[in-house]
Amino acid sequence: xxxxxxxxxxPADLEYxxxxxxxxxxxxxxxxxxxxxxxxxxxxxxxxxxxIRVQSAEEVSKILSYANKRLLPVVTRGAGTGLxxxxxxxxxxxMIETTPMNRILELDEQNMTVTVEPGVLLMDLAKYxxxxxxxxxxxxxxxxxxxxxxxxxxxxxxRAVKYGVTRDYVLSLTAVLPTGxxxxxxxxxxxxxxxxxxxxxxxxxxxxxAVIVSATLKIIPFPKEIVSLxxxxxTFQAAVSTxxxxxxxxxxxxxxxxxxxxxxxxxxxxxxKRFPRIDGDTALLLTYDGxxxxxxxxxxxxxxxxxxxxxxYDVYIVDTEERRASVWTARGAFLEAIKSSTxxxxxxxxxxxxxxxxxxxxxINELSGKLGLRIPYFGHAGDGNLHVYFCRDGLxxxxxxxxxxxxxxxxxxxxxxxxxMVSGEHGIGFAKREYLxxxxxxxxxxxxxxxxxxxxxxxxxxPQKVCT
Numbered sequence: 001x002x003x004x005x006x007x008x009x010x011p012a013d014l015e016y017x018x019x020x021x022x023x024x025x026x027x028x029x030x031x032x033x034x035x036x037x038x039x040x041x042x043x044x045x046x047x048x049x050x051x052i053r054v055q056s057a058e059e060v061s062k063i064l065s066y067a068n069k070r071l072l073p074v075v076t077r078g079a080g081t082g083l084x085x086x087x088x089x090x091x092x093x094x095m096i097e098t099t100p101m102n103r104i105l106e107l108d109e110q111n112m113t114v115t116v117e118p119g120v121l122l123m124d125l126a127k128y129x130x131x132x133x134x135x136x137x138x139x140x141x142x143x144x145x146x147x148x149x150x151x152x153x154x155x156x157x158x159r160a161v162k163y164g165v166t167r168d169y170v171l172s173l174t175a176v177l178p179t180g181x182x183x184x185x186x187x188x189x190x191x192x193x194x195x196x197x198x199x200x201x202x203x204x205x206x207x208x209x210a211v212i213v214s215a216t217l218k219i220i221p222f223p224k225e226i227v228s229l230x231x232x233x234x235t236f237q238a239a240v241s242t243x244x245x246x247x248x249x250x251x252x253x254x255x256x257x258x259x260x261x262x263x264x265x266x267x268x269x270x271x272x273k274r275f276p277r278i279d280g281d282t283a284l285l286l287t288y289d290g291x292x293x294x295x296x297x298x299x300x301x302x303x304x305x306x307x308x309x310x311x312x313y314d315v316y317i318v319d320t321e322e323r324r325a326s327v328w329t330a331r332g333a334f335l336e337a338i339k340s341s342t343x344x345x346x347x348x349x350x351x352x353x354x355x356x357x358x359x360x361x362x363x364i365n366e367l368s369g370k371l372g373l374r375i376p377y378f379g380h381a382g383d384g385n386l387h388v389y390f391c392r393d394g395l396x397x398x399x400x401x402x403x404x405x406x407x408x409x410x411x412x413x414x415x416x417x418x419x420x421m422v423s424g425e426h427g428i429g430f431a432k433r434e435y436l437x438x439x440x441x442x443x444x445x446x447x448x449x450x451x452x453x454x455x456x457x458x459x460x461x462x463p464q465k466v467c468t
Contacts, residue, residue, distance in 0.1 A: 167204065
């Protein structure tokens, strides 16, 4: 790719952009908040030359058409909640912020779809459809993320074990290609065998192929019954080894999370609230939903029996508003709790087969002792996706950098040995490119580069990300 030949924004470029972008929606240089130089993690830092808050597909088209001719790098940004530097302007240039494009365009109840602009927040979409009796199943923990960002990383979340991930709910995308063409890929049809699925290439491409300007998403009826179970176990191994049995049992859990005592304690300190008292080192948090109270109860009873058979101390129904708020507020605060407990942190977001979660966490625990680093973790036991956090805790920068590199190398290598992948839902961005290359090898990386070149021959879109 021609990323080394890209240009910085010059006064003449700003003059052209101001010809159709109002001054209040275009910031330059020092007027751009430092927040736009990094994402939520903060490890990758670089500021754009110009920030443009777009309001329409036509504006995006004009910007990309011009940038492609001038060889100006363009990065698309939503709410900035990423953790791998995917929306950081590592080569400067133009940053397109899509949060002003936040309209819900259509609710089609006949076809069970909702069409939205990319800046719609996940929490707002979930509330909108739920008030009308529907559910948008993908539920990444960061509900303040935008739908465009979720699509760009193929975000998953806690309900993925039953309902799948973002890709499973995107029926069509309207996107602007780097050369400025506005195209719609896919449609509202339930099935489609009409050529290559370009729509599915765009999902998870992290803004390297096109800029999403609207999406039509599948929705489902909102379940009438939703109940959670909290099952404390004496050890992590006992808890997580129960998960494959739960999946095979046919109880069909909506979510299966594991909660370690270490991370629960961090959340309690962060929130200033107590988690329901549990014995043991680890608890499974299970959720069941359905349209019949009896059906949900039968599945919960079978799951409870299985947990007890596998060594759980007890199984508590999270059925009161107080207990529900306590449990799920704590679970939702895990990332922020870890972040607030240390001076700096970095994340390893891996996914391994469900049966290998215990093996992988043994590697984490051994590595923590070897490196002398605090490495808390939590994750989605139902789909094998773990979020592992290296905590700096005041270490000198050189020591921190060395230990972090050694830690990442060890964990990603172990994930590959266990048949896993280097990202379950947060993407590759800038920070994890070397690990993706090691996992996929030269042939697959070259295929990805050819796809990138087919969409973006001049390499202007989100350069130095994923495979470039």
